[in-house]
Amino acid sequence: MKRTVTRTLAAVAALGVAASLAACSTDSGGDAEGPLTVWIMGDSGANFEQLVAPFTEETGIEVEVVAVPWDAIDERLTTAVASGSGPDLLQIGLSKLRTFADAGALLPLDDYLGDHPGLAADNFPDGVAEATQVGGETVSVPWVSDTRVLFYRSDILEENGIDAPPASWDELREDAATLAARGDGQYGYYIPQWDSPLPVIMTWDFGGDIIDADGNVDFDTPEFAEAVDLYTGLYADGSVPTNSDFDQTQGFISGITPMLVSGPYLARSIADAAPELDGKWGVTMVPGADEKTSLFAGSNLGVWHNTEQVEASLDLLEYLSSVEAQLSWFEINGELPAVSAALEDAGLQSDPLVEVYSQQLADSKVLPLVPNWDGATGSDLLAALNAIVLTGADRDATLAELFAKTEGVSIG
Numbered sequence: 001m002k003r004t005v006t007r008t009l010a011a012v013a014a015l016g017v018a019a020s021l022a023a024c025s026t027d028s029g030g031d032a033e034g035p036l037t038v039w040i041m042g043d044s045g046a047n048f049e050q051l052v053a054p055f056t057e058e059t060g061i062e063v064e065v066v067a068v069p070w071d072a073i074d075e076r077l078t079t080a081v082a083s084g085s086g087p088d089l090l091q092i093g094l095s096k097l098r099t100f101a102d103a104g105a106l107l108p109l110d111d112y113l114g115d116h117p118g119l120a121a122d123n124f125p126d127g128v129a130e131a132t133q134v135g136g137e138t139v140s141v142p143w144v145s146d147t148r149v150l151f152y153r154s155d156i157l158e159e160n161g162i163d164a165p166p167a168s169w170d171e172l173r174e175d176a177a178t179l180a181a182r183g184d185g186q187y188g189y190y191i192p193q194w195d196s197p198l199p200v201i202m203t204w205d206f207g208g209d210i211i212d213a214d215g216n217v218d219f220d221t222p223e224f225a226e227a228v229d230l231y232t233g234l235y236a237d238g239s240v241p242t243n244s245d246f247d248q249t250q251g252f253i254s255g256i257t258p259m260l261v262s263g264p265y266l267a268r269s270i271a272d273a274a275p276e277l278d279g280k281w282g283v284t285m286v287p288g289a290d291e292k293t294s295l296f297a298g299s300n301l302g303v304w305h306n307t308e309q310v311e312a313s314l315d316l317l318e319y320l321s322s323v324e325a326q327l328s329w330f331e332i333n334g335e336l337p338a339v340s341a342a343l344e345d346a347g348l349q350s351d352p353l354v355e356v357y358s359q360q361l362a363d364s365k366v367l368p369l370v371p372n373w374d375g376a377t378g379s380d381l382l383a384a385l386n387a388i389v390l391t392g393a394d395r396d397a398t399l400a401e402l403f404a405k406t407e408g409v410s411i412g
Contacts, residue, residue, distance in 0.1 A: 035062035036312055039090035041070050041299065047333045055319045061312050074099075074375065081105055086304040088313045092140055093299050094131055095197075095378070098369040100302065101134035107303040107310070108137045118318040128338050131366045132300060140300035141317055142338035144329070146263045147364045148201065148286060148294045149356055151270075153258035155280040165259070169205060169230050169287045172259065176239035179258055188239040190248050190257035191231070193386055196378030197295045197367055198261065202227035204365060207290035211368050217377055217409040219402055226289070228385070228399065235389035242390060249273065252281075261286055263297065264357055268334030283356045285363075296364035298338055336361075368411050380405045 040048045045067030052063045066087065068076055073096065080086035081103050092100055100106050113119050119141050121129040128142045150172075152165040160179055166172035176188025191198065200210055208223020234240050241257065249266065251257035253274045270281065286294045301320065303313045319325055326337035327345060336357055337343050343361075348354050370377050384402040387393035 034309075035064040036089060036309060036316055037064045037066060037087040038316075039066050039068050039076070039087045041068055041073065041091045041093065043067060044333050047329075050332055051325060051329055052316070052319075055316060059315065061316070063316065077103060077105060080304075084306065086306075088304055088307045088309050089316060090302055090304065091143060091299050092302050094297055095367050095373045097131070097140060097300060098134055099372050099374070101137075101139050102371055105302075105305055106139040107305045107307065108139055109141070109303065110138045112310070112314055113138065116314050116318050118321045119314070123321065123339055123341070125338075125340050125343070125361075127296060127361075127364065127366070128298065131296065131298070134369060140302040141321060143299045143301045143320065145296070145336040145338045145343065145357075145361060146265070146298040147296055147357060147360045148197070148261045148263055149283045149360050150286055151252060151260055151262055151266060151281065151283050153252065153255055153277075153281050156255050156258040165282070165284045166287050169202065169289050172287045173230065173233060173237065173239070176234060176259060177237045180237065180239045185256065187241050187251075187257045188259060189234055190246065190251055190260040191234060191240045192248060193244050193382065193390075196373070196382050197297065199224075199227050199231050199381060199385060200367065201261070201286060201293070201295055202230055204293040205286065205289045205291050211411060215411045217368070217370060217406045219381070219399070219406060228388075228395070231385055232389050232395070253277065261294075264336055264353070265334055267353055283353055285356065285360050292363055294360050294364045296361065296366050298336075370409050370411055377406055377409055 038048070038052075045065045049063070049065050052065075055061065056063055070093070073093075077100065086105060092106075109119070121132070121138075124142045128145060132138050132140045132142060150165060154165075156179065157163075157165065157175070160182065162175050162178065166175050172189065179188030180186060203210055203221075203224045203226075206223040206226040208221050208227075210217055210219055210221075210224065212218040235242070241251070246257075248257070248260055248262065249269045252260060252266075253270060267283065270277065285292050301317055303310065303317070307313055320329075321339055323337075323339055323342045323345070326339045326342035327348065329335060330337060330342075330348065336354070337345075337348070342348070343358065349358070367373055367378075380402055384398050387398050388395050
């Protein structure tokens with residue numbers, strides 16, 4: 001299945017760019033002396049250059065885009081903070097927001113929002129806007145929405161007697177075992193060994209949480225135990241590959257792993273790499289147990305704490321938060337808007353994939369904003385689960401060690 005956004009969407013976005021730029025000041029307050037440097041995560045730097053070209057043409061403000069690999073951002077942040085020299089703007093994955101804020105890398109924005117109405121919280125859905133603050137200060141602006149959904153190869157499921165994607169985690173485990181029985185080197189599901197949110201999603205879906213009533217991390221719950229049963233059970237069934245370098249996109253396209261939970265960006269990769277699969281795959285909400293809650297894993301944009309180009313940076317932020325720019329970014333890069341009016345665009349909503357994403361966004365949660373999720377709590381979680389499923393570590397002893405390592409970690 002490929003995207004079916006109408007040509008009208010692209011036309012509306014193109015026609016509206018000039019209007020959105022008119023709202024951006026061509027006078028950056030006298031603080032712009034050189035190009036604005038923007039850190040964009042991953043491999044979408046060239047697409048971002050395309051997106052901001054109209055902004056530069058209208059305002060005269062040059063934008064220098066630096067693509068930073070996701071796995072290099074911690075080192076880049078440490079170096080930039082230590083040297084006192086960072087970008088002007090930067091993309092921030094939500095799991096990194098607390099880390100960047102705690103490092104003092106982000107400029108608090110509350111004093112500037114009144115002069116930049118395009119950045120006001122009421123332009124964004126409640127759940128999105130809430131994920132912009134740390135310690136009561138607004139330190140970022142929503143950029144893209146992202147949630148996890150279940151991708152499935154409808155053709156392969158049907159060939160193996162499965163007439164609909166699994167609606168529950170129990171059904172998914174059963175279906176994955178059926179699909180893994182196709183032969184050697186065939187599996188039913190894919191678990192990324194680097195994906196710390198997945199067991200958290202499973203915990204939510206069993207009706208639990210990993211944060212207790214006092215705001216502390218707590219993995220020692222019945223619901224997390226059920227999530228561990230599911231996670232480890234998929235490995236025990238032989239339903240998931242065990243090699244750490246497995247390519248999820250190629251695994252899905254080849255049919256080796258015909259089901260996985262991922263974000264909307266995967267749809268663009270599949271459509272671009274394998275147009276011949278059009279009509280042979282689809283997406284649906286994550287499987288449920290007590291709930292069908294998924295991860296809200298979008299990205300925000302922040303202003304570097306000591307930039308000398310504050311107003312120019314805010315002008316660019318406001319342009320990027322316009323409906324037209326948000327729709328253009330979806331058209332260019334396949335990432336969902338974060339602005340309410342863009343998410344509700346009729347052309348966007350005519351896409352059947354977006355319809356599923358929107359349903360899932362309505363039941364999605366942000367990872368807890370604990371200090372250094374990726375380098376500490378999330379890393380400890382993955383280390384424990386991977387030790388159990390990949391090296392045969394004793395389950396009870398390994399989980400007890402996880403509980404001890406994360407005791408006292410708080411979102412406060």
